[in-house]
Amino acid sequence: MTRRAGYLTIAALVMLLALAACGGASESVDGDWALSIDEYEDAWGSEEYTEEVDVTAARAEVGIATATDTRVPRPTNLSEALKTEDLDQAMVTLSQAVPTPAPAATPVSAAQTRMIVRTVDMALTVGDLAGALQEVQALAEGMNGWVVQSSRQEDHRAFISVRVPAQRVDETMGRLRELATKVDSEVSSSRDVTDEYVDHQSRLRNLAASEEQLLELLGQTAKVEELLLVQQELTRVRGQIEEIEGRIKLLEETVAFSLINVSLELEPAAMKTDVGEDRTASLGEPVRFRAEFTAPEGIEDFRYEWDFGDGSGPVVGNRTVPNADGVTRSTATVTHFYEDETDSPFIVTFEITGTGEAGVAEGEDTLTVVVTRLPRIDVFAGRDMTVDEGESVRFSGSFTRPEEMSQVSYKWEFGDGSSPVTGTLEAGDTTAEAVHTYANERPTPFTAILTVTGTGDAGTITSKDSMRVLVLESPGWSPGGTSGDAVSALGAIGRGLAQAAIWAGILSPIWVVALAGVAYATVRRRRGSK
Template sequence: MMRDMKPVTLLVLLLSGVAIGLVACGSKSFDSDEAFATAGAESSAFGPPGAPAPAPAAAAAAPAPPRALAPSAMPAPAAASKQSAGGTFGFGESEDSTSAGSNVSGVQLASQRRIIIRTVDMTLIVPDVIATLEDVSALAKRFEGWVVSSDRTLTHRGFISIRVPSDDLDAAIIELRDMAEKVESEISTSQDVTDEYVDLQSRLVNQQATEGALLKLLDRAETVEAALSVQRELTRVQEEIERIQGRVKFLEETSAFSLLNVRLELSPMDMEVDAGVDKTVSIRENVRLRATFEPPEGIEDFSFTWDFGDGSETYRSSRTAPTADEGTRVTATVNHQYYDVKDSPFIVEIEMTGSGDAGLVEGDDTLIVEVTELPVIQVFAGESMVSEQGDEVEFSGSFTRPEGLTDVTYKWDFGDGSSPDTGTVPEGITRVDVVHVYQDFRPFAFQPTLTISAVAEAGDIEAESALSVLITERPSWTVSGWDAGDSGRTAVRALSVVGIGLQAAGIWAAIFSPVWIVILVAAILVRRSMRGRRSTRNVVEPSDE
């Protein structure tokens, strides 16, 4: 009956039987810790070079697949059999050795067989980036690791990534710390891939068993069609085996060799920065801050930060400019106001950094800003007054003089466009007397102003006060009620009106001159015509007689 069946039908039945058998074997092979050890024994990627072969009992636990991995096909990391980050790997142990340790709890066994991938990221401040890159590369070789990648395009910054055996990771980190002047950051992460590894081993055994069965079917194929069908399935299974083997190898290497990513930054050179002299200001007065600094040659890009010490937001900028002094630069001027004297004095700090072909530089400086309340000066310029044109007007102003004022000065501005009267007020004097003559009068009052200026510890003080002065016109000379001045002014005004009228008439005559000319010509023509007619009459009358 078997001979009567078609080859394709026979092939399908055989494949179904193999698949059912593999599922049963797979579910049975990895239900215990011994199966996990057996799977590790079949993979030559675990265990250092030169390690003893697995025990016969482990090899007999499962049939060897036709394409079992040979030791040369997958070199094992040297540190795979050492103590890893999660414990000791036992992939080369036999079933007997596992049963010999039956007194160990299941939790301890699981802990010993964890596959942990560790990654460490470090940022180091070093005196020489190029030399440190070479030292890190030598460190990797000394620990039997290798350099994954490196970047040394900048003189003040670099990067290198290395792999070292997991057992030597802590020792490598200690050596890296010793290379640095400062460890800016250090971040360590761990990833447990044990579940994925066990699943991959199970799938690998099943796929290899499927591969062996397909190879046998390929040998028994009686037709080309059957052979091609088996070959296609065999190719797919072999590709899956290679993919699983690659992933297994990756997990083995990354767990056996930890990754160290090291970022290197050049330790900055010192730069002299001068924030300026200490200041004393009043509340809400603008404080102007500007720093000078001397950058080394080869430093071109700068940035600075002002911290005003009062809890307000810091000010950051990169605006700088050269000065007349060669090699000296200044920062942009910053204005700030303080609104309370409670926490005075304030410590103001500037921090500067620079970079360029020469590397990195940094510097800082501080100054003290003391905030005080300004004393108040009250000024009284005097009462309003009325005076005649040309008379001397006496001004007498007074003011209060709090303690601590220096350089007290005054300024009388008389409001008529003349030069103000200024001077210094002696110590202990609180009154300023001046005399002024108004040469002209006007219908509204002048506004003379007294301004007092002084210097206090918290800053400059200024206060002012004004008054009104009405200047009237001075009466002119009069005789018996007749005011010569008034009469003269009246006459002048009348003549001015007549002159203005004549001027306007002349302007209008000039404007209408063409009309006047036409009228004049027409009048002359009419007059001549009338004369001609009269002459004709006179000639006719004598002839009639």
């Protein structure tokens, strides 16, 4: 065989492989692909050559429709490429000369069995985590399946992934539900891989045909360089065949054995929780909430949530303190304001979750809050007044008293640092009185405040009012009361007599003349009467 014949043989090999990959040709192209070297020379010697490739046979077994135009044109410059003495350059030229047609559509026929990959994800709550892992593994093996992977996080979470025969997936899911105390979630998904599988099979047949031709060509080649080139191509084709075979096997196993992913979580231990008794709250007034709970041994971290039932956002916290008994713990106090009583009563829900080395613990409690509008109390402390220091002052304030209000009390504060005067009022009383003495005067008024407090269905009601008291310096001794008034009167008389004496002294000459005239007139009247 000449050197040119060897080149032609290698070129024929490249053309066969290119046509097999691009056109989807399989075992038959107008008869037999195993042409002699002389026949290749005769065919490629013409200026233009086309050959019709029947690709239907390559995909008939898998039900793939082929493109209507199956004619693959030969390149017209093959002979020019083979004239070169550089074999590598000839191979590059030939590979560039082979056109790459657009891939034909490969729809699957109606008779073709669909290949479906099914995956299931389940989240289960179980009472015994270690036991559940063993049971899931035993279940998979009993279904002729196997465990893909398993893991365990902390003491209360685990994950296991198994494969079971596709026809037994529903049965396996039913058995898994029986293992759980609660099914948290369950998601099943499917993916159709029929087209991918059929395409891989078609490529595999094409590559197998190419490998067969290469083996035949290997037996016809005597030169070392040609043998090396053919062997190199055989290695490449064999690698592609094994890769596709592995992909096909993976698809077949994936379809035949469905994947079930199971997330396991230990059932939380019970945690005793107490949020207190039901209560009544006032609209717009602060309401304080606090919970006590008993945590199991080994539970150290806590997270709790308050839902006040009025549509407002929940309040989340994690601050807790141990109580004096050394057994229970209390949460931090939270404050809430109810702004609308339309939907009253409201159900307040408290939920707490604890974690630790012992696993998970949960507790919950509720209470009812009745929200009402507070009745109004109008308080009148009295009019402003002016008094002397040391003078006893009587304070008398009044207020309105709603019918539903009971246990009414009052408190008078005088603003001078003295102790307030407090008292309780009988039913029907609407006046609060007190007596106070301001010991010292000052240029600015004191502020006296009257506070009235009552209890109603909505809770405690408080209202207040104030008055100003101006305290003046006392003009003299004033013991106060009736005796004080008498002393003031005597003082005024004394001051009048003193003023009269002063005027008498000033007018004494006039008074002497007048008195002398009166005395003279009196003496003459007596003498005349004798």
